Amino acid sequence: MAETTGTTTAIPTKTTGTATAATATTATITTEPTATTAATTTTTGLLVGSHLSTAGGWDALIKRSHEEGGSAFAFFPRSPYGKQSKALDPAQAGEFGARLKAEHCGPLVVHAPYVYNLASKEETKRTFAIEALAEDIELLTPIREVGQEAYINIHPGAHVGQGAETGCRLISEGLNRVLERASGVMVLLETMAGKGTECGRSFEELAAIIDGVENKEHIGVTFDTCHVLDAGYDLVNDYDGVKRQLDDIIGLDKVKAIHVNDSQFGLGSHKDRHANIGEGHLGIPFFTRLVNDPDMARLPMILETKELTPDTHREEIALLRSLVQR
Numbered sequence: 001m002a003e004t005t006g007t008t009t010a011i012p013t014k015t016t017g018t019a020t021a022a023t024a025t026t027a028t029i030t031t032e033p034t035a036t037t038a039a040t041t042t043t044t045g046l047l048v049g050s051h052l053s054t055a056g057g058w059d060a061l062i063k064r065s066h067e068e069g070g071s072a073f074a075f076f077p078r079s080p081y082g083k084q085s086k087a088l089d090p091a092q093a094g095e096f097g098a099r100l101k102a103e104h105c106g107p108l109v110v111h112a113p114y115v116y117n118l119a120s121k122e123e124t125k126r127t128f129a130i131e132a133l134a135e136d137i138e139l140l141t142p143i144r145e146v147g148q149e150a151y152i153n154i155h156p157g158a159h160v161g162q163g164a165e166t167g168c169r170l171i172s173e174g175l176n177r178v179l180e181r182a183s184g185v186m187v188l189l190e191t192m193a194g195k196g197t198e199c200g201r202s203f204e205e206l207a208a209i210i211d212g213v214e215n216k217e218h219i220g221v222t223f224d225t226c227h228v229l230d231a232g233y234d235l236v237n238d239y240d241g242v243k244r245q246l247d248d249i250i251g252l253d254k255v256k257a258i259h260v261n262d263s264q265f266g267l268g269s270h271k272d273r274h275a276n277i278g279e280g281h282l283g284i285p286f287f288t289r290l291v292n293d294p295d296m297a298r299l300p301m302i303l304e305t306k307e308l309t310p311d312t313h314r315e316e317i318a319l320l321r322s323l324v325q326r
Contacts, residue, residue: 046291047106048260048320049073050303050313058096065105068314069321072106072300074153077136080113083128097143097150106300107149109188109222109257112136118174119157119167119199129157130174134181141184151256153188153222156200156209165208167199172212179215188222188256193230193272201231201270203249210254221254224304225290226261226275229282232268236282239289252295260287260301260320276305277316288323297324 049070054061065073100108116129136152143150157174159167175187189209194201200209206221213219223246229235233242246252262280264273278284291297303316 046297046301046321046324047072047299048301048303048317049106050305050317051075051111058092062096062099062103069317070313071104072109072302074109074111074302076111076113077139077152078113078132080111081115082113083115083132091142093139094142094146097146097148100143101146101148105148107151107257108140108143109300109302110136110140110150110152110185112152112154114155116154117157117160118154118171119159119162120170121160121162126170126174130177133187134178137178137182137185137187141182144184151186151188151220151222153190153257155192155198156189156206158197159199160197164197164199164201164205167197168205168208169212171199171209175209175213175219176215179213179218183215183218186218186220186256188220190222190259191224191227191231193224193227194232194270195230195272203246207249210250219254220256221250222257222259223255223296223299224259224261225282225286226259226263226280227272229263229267230265230269230271234267236267236286239286243293243295255296256299258290258296258299258301259304260290261304262287274305276308276312277303277319284323287320288325291320291323292325 049065049072050068051074052061052064054075061073061075112133116133117125118129120126120129133152133154140150140152156171157167159170162170178187189200189206191203191206192198192200200206210216210219225235228242233245235242243252246255260277262275262277262282263269264275264280265271266281275281277287291301301320303313305312305316307313
C-alpha cells in the first residue's frame with residue numbers, strides 16, 4: 001500500500017496514563033443483560049467508568065464494570081507494552097457489543113498499546129504501528145456494526161528528535177495508511193502531557209495531525225485532564241479560556257472522550273503522573289465544573305487513576321456522580 005503524504009501547518013511550541021492490563025482469555029459471552037449499567041447511566045446522565053483488565057474473559061470484564069457502578073469503560077485490545085495478537089475474535093466482538101448495547105452502556109474507549117509510535121524514525125516501527133492499529137480497528141468494527149459506539153484511543157507518537165512538525169507529519173501519513181485499510185472505528189488522538197518528545201502536547205499539534213489526515217470524519221480527540229494541565233493549559237484558573245482554545249483550534253465536536261485524572265504535578269510540569277480524583281493539582285472544584293459542563297458531561301469519562309484498594313474506582317465513580325448538580 002502506497003504511503004500517503006499528509007500536509008501540516010507550522011506548529012507553535014507549547015503538552016500517558018497507565019492502567020493495569022492482564023492477558024485476556026476468550027470465553028463465550030453471557031447473553032442475559034442486567035439492569036446495573038442502565039441504572040447507573042440514568043441516575044445522573046454521566047457516562048463514567050474505568051480502564052479495566054480483560055483477565056478472565058469478556059463476561060468478567062462486564063462484571064467488573066457492573067461491580068464498580070460504571071456506565072462506560074476502556075480496555076486494551078492486546079498487551080499494552082507488547083505485540084500479542086488480538087484477544088477477541090470478530091464473532092465474539094459482535095456478541096460483546098450486542099450485550100453492551102442491550103445494557104445501554106456508553107461508548108467504549110478502547111486504548112491502543114503504548115508501544116505504537118507512528119512518529120518513529122524507524123520505518124519498521126511505524127509499519128508495525130500502522131498494521132497493528134488497523135488490526136485493532138478490524139477487531140472492534142463488529143462492535144459498532146451491532147450499534148454499540150466504540151472508539152480506539154492512541155498516544156499519537158514521539159518524534160524522537162526529528163522535531164514536532166516532522167513527527168506530526170509522520171503521524172498523519174501513518175493514520176492515512178491505517179484508515180485506507182480499516183475505518184470501522186474512529187481513532188481518537190489523546191492530548192499529551194509533553195513528556196520527552198511526545199507529539200500532541202498542544203492543541204496546535206493535534207490540529208496539525210488532523211489537518212494531514214484525509215479521512216477526517218474518522219479522527220477525533222480524547223481530552224486527558226491530567227495531560228492538559230501538565231502541558232501548560234490552566235484548567236483550574238482559566239477553564240473557560242482553555243475550552244475556547246480547544247474549540248477554536250480543534251473544535252469541541254472533535255472531542256469524543258475524556259480521561260478523568262487528577263495530576264500529581266502542577267501546571268506545565270510535563271510530568272504525566274496521574275493522581276486520584278481530588279488528590280492532585282486539579283482538585284474537586286475543577287471536576288465539579290467538568291461534570292456540570294454540558295459540552296463535556298455528555299462524553300464518556302474514563303478513569304486511569306491508581307487502584308489504591310479494590311474499591312478505589314467504585315468510590316471515584318460515585319464521587320464524580322455526586323458532583324453532578326441536578
